[in-house]
Amino acid sequence: MNQPSPRQARRAILRLADAAGFDLAGVTGAEPLSRGAKRLKKWQDAGMSADMGYMQRPVELLSNPKKLQKTARSVVSLGVSYYPGDYPEVAEDSGLGKVARYAWGRDYHTVIKERLMELRRDLESELETKVRARAFTDAVPLLERSAAERSGLGFFGRNSCIISREVGSFFFIADLIIDLDVEPDRPGSGTCGKCSRCMDACPTGAIKAPGVVDARLCISYLTIENRGEIPVDLRARIGDRAFGCDICQEVCPYNKTKARMSRWPEFSAEAGAGPYLDLQEILALRTKKEFDRRFSGSAITRPGRAGLVRNCCVVAGNLRLEHLLPSLVECLVEDESSVVRGHAAWAVGEVGGAAALLALKTASGSETDPSVLEEVRAAIFRISG
Ligand code: B12
Ligand code: SF4
């Protein structure tokens, strides 16, 4: 069994990746991602990783593919469009909260990992050699965007997403770290030019400088990774987003012209939770068992039951939907999570009115958690004052 030449290996990878349904593929060497490492260090030092412990790991680990696989020679970066189309129009009072597009269908971690493993097997049989590989998407400590840029998949946009001139930015990045020498690609090229639409459109001002997103302000972080409370001054800016945020990609001219519908049926709205969550239904999820049953196989499990109910309280408060008041009051009185009870109190205060005031006053007599009591009192003050 001969080792394939770097050129043969490259041809085989690109052909097989395309046949496996990946929209983009490129290769880079396994050397440290030094440019990304410098920027990551600054980002970490500025506290922009919020409380994502996995992003506070040493820069040398996050930027070095060889730390993930000692025998690594090359990193194959792959792109899969998840673009499922636009949000269907709905009436403002329909009681729905938006889900970011990447989570409309099935959980990408498992779907993509299966195809990556198949790709490795196909590569072994095509090249007639054993290929040691580490296959993953968004699951191990590596700067996947920096690897993708160096593999030629695209360039860093000002929203910090990798933008491909072929498909825009609504795509997942997946990786195969392999022990083969492969002819590398040139780094991705392209530019935002004079555009700054994403920076202007971000509702929380999270894009602090071109390519620099402060996770502490990003709605995607606040509604998915964050396990605690959503700061009061940011809640209104979350609008109707119940899970994640696509605004800085929606406004991007590259996506307006290049976004390509996903070829993977697993990422269609029909395959999973779809574009909207019914707020009333989610506000009624009281146990982990019910939550797991409802969202099994979907990326929406990430914030956990309390996190998702918390988000839906915020959306219900922002939409000021009176018909959701009974559901919010139930959250306030019955939920075992103090985070949910606190956000429910806030939302009841946003809906307002006599019934809301009465519910809050009753809760102030029975609630014992100091942080929830503070939310209850603030809500009473807003309604009465
Ligand atoms: C932590 C994380 C988050 C955090 C922080 C986001 C952030 N921008 O840092 C939060 C929770 C906010 C988040 C949100 C989202 N995420 Co996220 N996230 C990650 C994760 C795990 C790490 C990202 C990271 O390293 N951040 C630290 C910063 C410092 O690194 P960076 O963003 O890569 O920034 C680099 C640039 O600054 C770059 N750089 C170097 N030189 C230059 C030069 C110039 C001029 C510029 C502009 C930049 C630049 O160097 C930095 C270091 O690599 C990756 C998966 C992974 N393991 O890589 C997914 C990942 C980045 N996320 C992804 C997605 C889809 C999202 C969301 C769209 C989800 C959603 N709809 O809600 C949003 C997008 C928000 C946004 N504008 O970034 C995809 C992005 C795919 C793509 N096409 O780019 C990834 C790659 C997951 C995947 N495997 O597909 N995410
Ligand atoms: S995902 Fe939303 S909140 Fe985060 S940077 Fe983009 S527009 Fe801003």
Ligand code: SF4
């Ligand atoms: S919206 Fe404009 S500035 Fe932002 S990433 Fe797209 S092209 Fe770049």
